[in-house]
Every structure is written in C-alpha cells, then in structure tokens.
Amino acid sequence: MKKILVAGATGYLGRFTVRAMKEAGYYVRVLVRSREKLSRPGPFDSPVISEFVDEVFVGDVTDEASLVDVCEGVDYVFSSVGITRQKGPLTFDDVDFLGNIHLLKEAERCGVARFMYINVYGAEHCPSALTQAKHKFVQELKKSAVPWVVVNPTGYFSDLTEVLDMAKKGRAYLLGSGRNKMNPIHGADLAAVCVDALDQENAVLDVGGPDVYTYREIADLAFDAVGKRPKRTILPKWLGGAVLPLLRVVNRRQYDLVVFFFYMMTHDVVAERYGSRHLGAYFLEESSIE
Template sequence: MKILVAGSTGYLGSYIVKELIARQADFQAIARSPQKLEKLGLTSDQIIEAQVTQRSSLAGCCEGVDTVISTVGITRQKDGLSYMDVDYQANKNLLDEAVKSGVRKFIYISVLHGEELTHLEICQAKERFVREVQASGLEYCIIRPSGFFSDMKEFYDMALRGRIYLFGDGQTPASPIHGADLAQVCVGAVTGTASVLEVGGPETLTHQEIAEAAFAAAGKPVKITRIPDWVRRLTLRLASVLMGKKRFGPIEFFLHVMAMDMSAKGYGERKLGAWFGGNSRSI
C-alpha cells in the first residue's frame, strides 16, 4: 500500500515522513529540494524530485500509489506565487495525476473553520481545492487542524523579550497541536473512514493561558499588554490597503484567527508548555 507525501519538506510534512519511517510504511515523498529529504534519512528511491506547481513535472508520480497525502501550501514561503497558484493549483495538479493513476484515497490538510473563512484569500484557495477533492470520485479525508505548535513560537519569543501582547481580553480559546501528533492523525487517515477530521491538540488553552505557559517556560514574570480588539480590526483594514496582496495574505489570516475560537477535538499527547520549555528552539 504505497503512500505518496507532498509538502514533505515542511513542518507537518516532515513529521508525516518521520511517522511513515517509524511505521516502516512503503512510501515516497515529493520535493523540489531533495536535499531536505536526504537530511530526514530518505533513500534516493524514496524521493521524487518534482515541482508541484508545474503539472508536467508530476507526470507518473502517482503510479502504483494507494494514497496521496498533501500538506502543500504557502505559509512563510516567499516565491512570489499566490495562494491560488499553490494551495489550489499545485494541489490540483497532484489530484489530477492521482485520478489519472487510479489512486484510491487523497488526504488533504486544510484549516479549521476554513469553510467559514472563504472571504480570506488563503481559505478561498484551500476550500476551492477541498471541493475539487470532494468531486474527484476518490476516497478522501480533509483534515482541518487548529494552529500548529510552530505557530505558537511567537508567544515564547515575546516572553523571552519580557512582554506578550494579546488582542482583546485574552480569553479566546485554541487547541494547538504538535506536528508529530498531527502526523499520526494524517497517517491514521490512510486506513480511517472519516471524510473530514477537525483536529486539535490535547489541551484547549486561552491566549492568556498560552502566554502564561510561555512566560513560565522562559523563566520570566508574566507581563501582558492587552490591545483592544478595535486595533486588530483597524490594522486589518489598513493592512489590506497599504500592503501588497502577497504580504497581506498571512497577516490577514493571522489577524482573523486571533479573534476566533480555534478549539477542536483533542488528539495526541504533547503539551505546549513542555514544548515551549524544550523543543521550541528546534521547532
């Protein structure tokens, strides 16, 4: 049962690769920079060098594949491409190849509440792709995670600098998840039956509690400055006018989810406080 991983060089993708190695699974991974996969211990026959944004470079990549898992998406990349180019079209290129090769199942990582956020560019592209997966005729699982630990590092960095800034009253909940815990869910979906999974980590914490955990790990006294929510809304409006489209996308997403309940059913066991205390330095 061969699995193909796309996005394998990213935060979540590399944990999926590690999980597949630990399970001694039959898999290959696609990357535009194969050296990143060699560092994870993959052999040359496990690596497919391809550029997912170029349809032709994917030809034949799904031959003999049972399940494709894609975590491809723009987070911090500065390639000058849009969400529509990557989160939608690159994944669509892969899906077309999967359909052509008779792949059984497609697993795609979108975002928690993405369906309600299609007015944001990132979610518009992701959810357009979700609809393509649903219409493809393949079995599928759409995984909708809350925030990743990798995105919580900013709290720890602010704590190290001595002060954390929070929007509103700090009581908005979130259930961030470690990449290794989420990778187990993604790989479990290969044989699972759910077509949609909303996934959080083992704890639901308010932003205030996340800040306190970051200060505890940093060994600093709790110093929190609350920024009224109207500042967040004004920043969103100003940034949409003053910033270029590509730079605005990640900020638009961040400023929206900071004000949303991002709690979800808990999976895994890794706790954010321990991660702040030890592993956040290596992400």
C-alpha cells in the first residue's frame, strides 16, 4: 500500500483529497496543527475526515523543527498549505512560501517519490502577495531533487460563495465588465484529478471545472438559487485601481486578498475542463443551508 502525506488536510481541498486518496487505496498520513479538527465539519461543507485518516502527525509548517520525520516512510507528499482567510500575524510568505519550503526540505531528506503542490492558475501574472508567494515556491520545487507535480486550479466553487451571499442580500457587485470568464471546479472533482495525476513526473496541470461562465452568468446562477430577480452592479475597473492603494495602507492582508480577487474578476481564467459537478447545483445546495 502506497503512503501519502496530506499537508493542509483540514482545509477545503485537503479534506476532499484525504477522502479521495483513502478511497483510492492509499495509506493516508495527515499533517495537522490540531487533531480535533479532523472530527469536525470543514469549510464550505467539505467532509469530516477522521474515518479516512490512518495516521496523524501534529506539526506546523512554519516551525521547521516540528516537521522532523513527517515524511519518513512516505511515498508521496500532497500540499495545499496556504493562507486563505485566516487571521493572525503570519504572512503569505511565511506560510505559502516558507512553510512549504520547510515541508519540501523534509521530503527531500526522506527521499519521497513525488511532491504534489496546489498552486493557482495564472499565479505568475497576478500581483497579489498570495499568488506571488505560491509562484515563488513553485520555482523552488522545480529545482528540487524530488520529482514534482504542480496543479493550477482556476478557482473553487467555494470561492464563489461570496457571490451567493450577495445574491441573498439582493444585489451582486461585479468588478470590470462582468464579461470575463472562468471555469471553477468543485473540491471533490479537483481531488479526483490529484489522485489520477500522482504518478506523473515533473508535470504542470492547469485544471478547471466542466463549465465556462462569465461573472454575470455566475451572478445569475446565484440569484436563481435564492429565487430572486438578478440585480447586478458593475463597478468599473478604474474604481478598483483607485481604492486599492488606500486599502493597502489600512489593511495589507485584506489588500492582498482583494488584489487577488480583483485580478481574477478582470481576466479570463479558463483551463482544461475536468469534473462533473456544476456551479448551479452547488449554489442550490448552499442556499438551502441555514
């Protein structure tokens, strides 16, 4: 039985990946900061994963000493480690870059057969500190002695829950023209792609979901899900450019996240299509949850 270490196991994608890896027949070791989270529901209805875990290793990627032997006896490493909406003093560079560097060093020392990393589609072009930290790690991963696979998802259904929340309130605010396109993917579909790609070597996979939408169409799907007539307000691109410098002074962490979403909403983010789950059905399921 092949062994895999899943780092970022209690995050949105990590939970789907733990379940998918176990169901595919892998021995699953998880790296977590808290055992208790394994028995709790995850973000955006990602699964409870305690029953899919064979071994728990408690450690923190930002503390290199806590990772000693985390990869011992492991064939594959999967990492979706990164800051999303977490609060605290840690930066994207601390976690998305240095945290993964610490994990990679341990993977190299233990001689793992593959290191799979979840990046972001178009990370090299987006000016956000979030994507730049991820891109910087990818460059180091490609130079490492460990064979690697980099997966670049366009975006998750869960990222678009904010559009659904706006629809519930009666109006969706879109940046730019609202006509830029993307094909987001459900976490379970992306996890399945990751399972299938584990045996690839030194490969980059750009991954999107089965359907391509404009942001106007995404908003309309959200309004359909909540049973309201679509009301969209299109905020011009120049307005975002005017507000961002002020936000950078007031709240740097929030600034970097807004830069990321601003970039995504004002560019086409479309990759090869995978999966079978559809955003409209996801919105309907989410809208029924109180």
